[in-house]
Amino acid sequence: TSRPVITLARGDGIGPSLSDAVVHCLKASGAQLDIQEVSVGEQAYLAGHSSGIPPSAWDTIRRNKVLLKGPITTPQGSGYKSLNVSLRKTLGLYCNMRPVVAVSPAIPTRFPDMDVVIIRENEEDLYAGIEHRQTQQVIQCLKLITQPGCERIVRYAFDYAKKNNRKKVTCMVKDNIMKATDGLFTRVFREVGEQYPEIQQDVMIIDIGAARLANNPTAFDVIVTLNLYGDIISDIAAEISGSVGIGASANIGATHAMFEAVHGSAPTIAGKNIANPSGMLLSSVMMLNHLGQADVASRLHNAWLATVESGIRTVDIAESKDKAVGTREFAAAVAKNS
Amino acid sequence: TSRPVITLARGDGIGPSLSDAVVHCLKASGAQLDIQEVSVGEQAYLAGHSSGIPPSAWDTIRRNKVLLKGPITTPQGSGYKSLNVSLRKTLGLYCNMRPVVAVSPAIPTRFPDMDVVIIRENEEDLYAGIEHRQTQQVIQCLKLITQPGCERIVRYAFDYAKKNNRKKVTCMVKDNIMKATDGLFTRVFREVGEQYPEIQQDVMIIDIGAARLANNPTAFDVIVTLNLYGDIISDIAAEISGSVGIGASANIGATHAMFEAVHGSAPTIAGKNIANPSGMLLSSVMMLNHLGQADVASRLHNAWLATVESGIRTVDIAESKDKAVGTREFAAAVAKNS
Ligand SMILES: CC(C)[C@H](C(=O)O)[C@@H](O)C(=O)O
Ligand SMILES: CC(C)[C@H](C(=O)O)[C@@H](O)C(=O)O
Numbered sequence: 255t256s257r258p259v260i261t262l263a264r265g266d267g268i269g270p271s272l273s274d275a276v277v278h279c280l281k282a283s284g285a286q287l288d289i290q291e292v293s294v295g296e297q298a299y300l301a302g303h304s305s306g307i308p309p310s311a312w313d314t315i316r317r318n319k320v321l322l323k324g325p326i327t328t329p330q331g332s333g334y335k336s337l338n339v340s341l342r343k344t345l346g347l348y349c350n351m352r353p354v355v356a357v358s359p360a361i362p363t364r365f366p367d368m369d370v371v372i373i374r375e376n377e378e379d380l381y382a383g384i385e386h387r388q389t390q391q392v393i394q395c396l397k398l399i400t401q402p403g404c405e406r407i408v409r410y411a412f413d414y415a416k417k418n419n420r421k422k423v424t425c426m427v428k429d430n431i432m433k434a435t436d437g438l439f440t441r442v443f444r445e446v447g448e449q450y451p452e453i454q455q456d457v458m459i460i461d462i463g464a465a466r467l468a469n470n471p472t473a474f475d476v477i478v479t480l481n482l483y484g485d486i487i488s489d490i491a492a493e494i495s496g497s498v499g500i501g502a503s504a505n506i507g508a509t510h511a512m513f514e515a516v517h518g519s520a521p522t523i524a525g526k527n528i529a530n531p532s533g534m535l536l537s538s539v540m541m542l543n544h545l546g547q548a549d550v551a552s553r554l555h556n557a558w559l560a561t562v563e564s565g566i567r568t569v570d571i572a573e574s575k576d577k578a579v580g581t582r583e584f585a586a587a588v589a590k591n592s
Numbered sequence: 593t594s595r596p597v598i599t600l601a602r603g604d605g606i607g608p609s610l611s612d613a614v615v616h617c618l619k620a621s622g623a624q625l626d627i628q629e630v631s632v633g634e635q636a637y638l639a640g641h642s643s644g645i646p647p648s649a650w651d652t653i654r655r656n657k658v659l660l661k662g663p664i665t666t667p668q669g670s671g672y673k674s675l676n677v678s679l680r681k682t683l684g685l686y687c688n689m690r691p692v693v694a695v696s697p698a699i700p701t702r703f704p705d706m707d708v709v710i711i712r713e714n715e716e717d718l719y720a721g722i723e724h725r726q727t728q729q730v731i732q733c734l735k736l737i738t739q740p741g742c743e744r745i746v747r748y749a750f751d752y753a754k755k756n757n758r759k760k761v762t763c764m765v766k767d768n769i770m771k772a773t774d775g776l777f778t779r780v781f782r783e784v785g786e787q788y789p790e791i792q793q794d795v796m797i798i799d800i801g802a803a804r805l806a807n808n809p810t811a812f813d814v815i816v817t818l819n820l821y822g823d824i825i826s827d828i829a830a831e832i833s834g835s836v837g838i839g840a841s842a843n844i845g846a847t848h849a850m851f852e853a854v855h856g857s858a859p860t861i862a863g864k865n866i867a868n869p870s871g872m873l874l875s876s877v878m879m880l881n882h883l884g885q886a887d888v889a890s891r892l893h894n895a896w897l898a899t900v901e902s903g904i905r906t907v908d909i910a911e912s913k914d915k916a917v918g919t920r921e922f923a924a925a926v927a928k929n930s
Binding site: 490 | 666673674677702718719721723724725728729730731732733734735736737738739740766768769770771772773776798799800802803804806807820821823824826827828830831832836
């Protein structure tokens, strides 16, 4: 197979320095790929591309199929509600996968055995972004749920569980209130689930599900849910595992895929060489697996692990402030370990 | 003032035995009130009232203004999506208040200093229950947000904070995605907030807000949010404070109020004398305060506290199974302590 070309969007705020760190580590790990950069987000907007995503960037992203993305800021006035959501929807990335594994004791957590994968529908729900003002005082937002959309993500979750020897898939929605929309999701979950008798299946209402996850995450394995619920519970899972700063994600569609950290562009700490590149780095590990480079992926993952375990950590996860290293120094250590 | 008459709906599942326990404690505490019972829920449905709420029950509830409610089950076929939601909406109970205070070490929690009040909009949002099928495969649900609805609940939260010497109110919604609906809530929060300069104010996106709450609840004081988010984060808060079994709530409107536990009717453990009446009991303490009987309220609350602190607890919060007492025995101990 020929050497793949991926697209890199360096992003806004802390994005560029995280991206530099990750590219440095990718090179050191021996990843077989070429990188084409595009400018997306506030950066592109300020350079005169009013939409925040220039047509040439779309072309590159479409052509290369795999996008590694730093956190971006949606420019006010770009006409987009959220560039992140636009990328997901335009590229048909229906699955947002967020594995959350504790790395204890290197990164302190109350739940050292936590190992959860959240599989989140990524195109529908309230994220359709359809809002309108009915009267001066009444506004509505449309929550959209489709049968094919539910089926695709539920099937993805069960297939993922099967392929990765996961024992249980838990469905979480609010179908006692939204009987038609969320009820459809649960119905599809039960139907599709029948084809996976070897996998344990559980259905929980999202309120109690989120509460149990927050209090006892080790009771969970794979969770499949709708877009907004997935947004909320994946941040909960990442935070209680140690930090949202290490949260990684894959946005996967039939033809394209996008890899990004779970956190935002944190403009207030941009340019200070203090941000943690771990979220984006672990997302790039997911990307390597997606590209079929499992060996490189595990080498890079282990290098990251060895680094944090040796006490080399950015300030957000450092043992104490004076022991923290900078973004570049952290990346250099990972590169050296890989 | 004349002795108030309240309505009691004993509820389904574990509801009747919880209600008996609570009535026993109310009497022992010297609460000045008379009780009129109504039959609501599955119970009423099975007795032939197809709606689950007989007209005479509505009359009583409307007349007495204050309703103490055990958990109920919405009968399939009653035509109601949720009797709980119908009660809230019909009575105009726009505010759902859920205080969550750790009771450590009596009830173990990782967060012994937790003391959070969640104030949840209780009539609007996706709970309007407007769903319809667009095509065979596409279903939508309407999320409805109004300016007066936002203003009322935000004002309630600030007034509550002021009256109770709370330091901070945190607003949590997803206004980076739902810019019109959730954006309205945030805008109203900031506007109304200007009239309360003595109170700290904070705005967080619900995903990161829920994550921070789950990981570090002591950083929060009063939280104000929309219906569905409030549903999720109040279960999280209750669970990490020790148990959803002790979660109490007040549903408050301009003219009526309803007090209920946060948990459900748990039909599988009904009739076994093992359910924990604490959620409903602490809700009745909120009711006593609402009725202006603050002395009785604090006496009953202290009696409850003394009971759990002395090691007398139902099985869900007991130190060990063989040390657990039954619902009736727990109530008897609280009554004795009050
Ligand atoms: C930035 C925002 C659009 C996004 C979301 O809500 O999905 C973020 O919170 C996430 O989880 O990736
Ligand atoms: C039973 C259900 C309708 C209810 C809700 O969603 O509000 C419950 O979860 C609660 O929090 O009181």
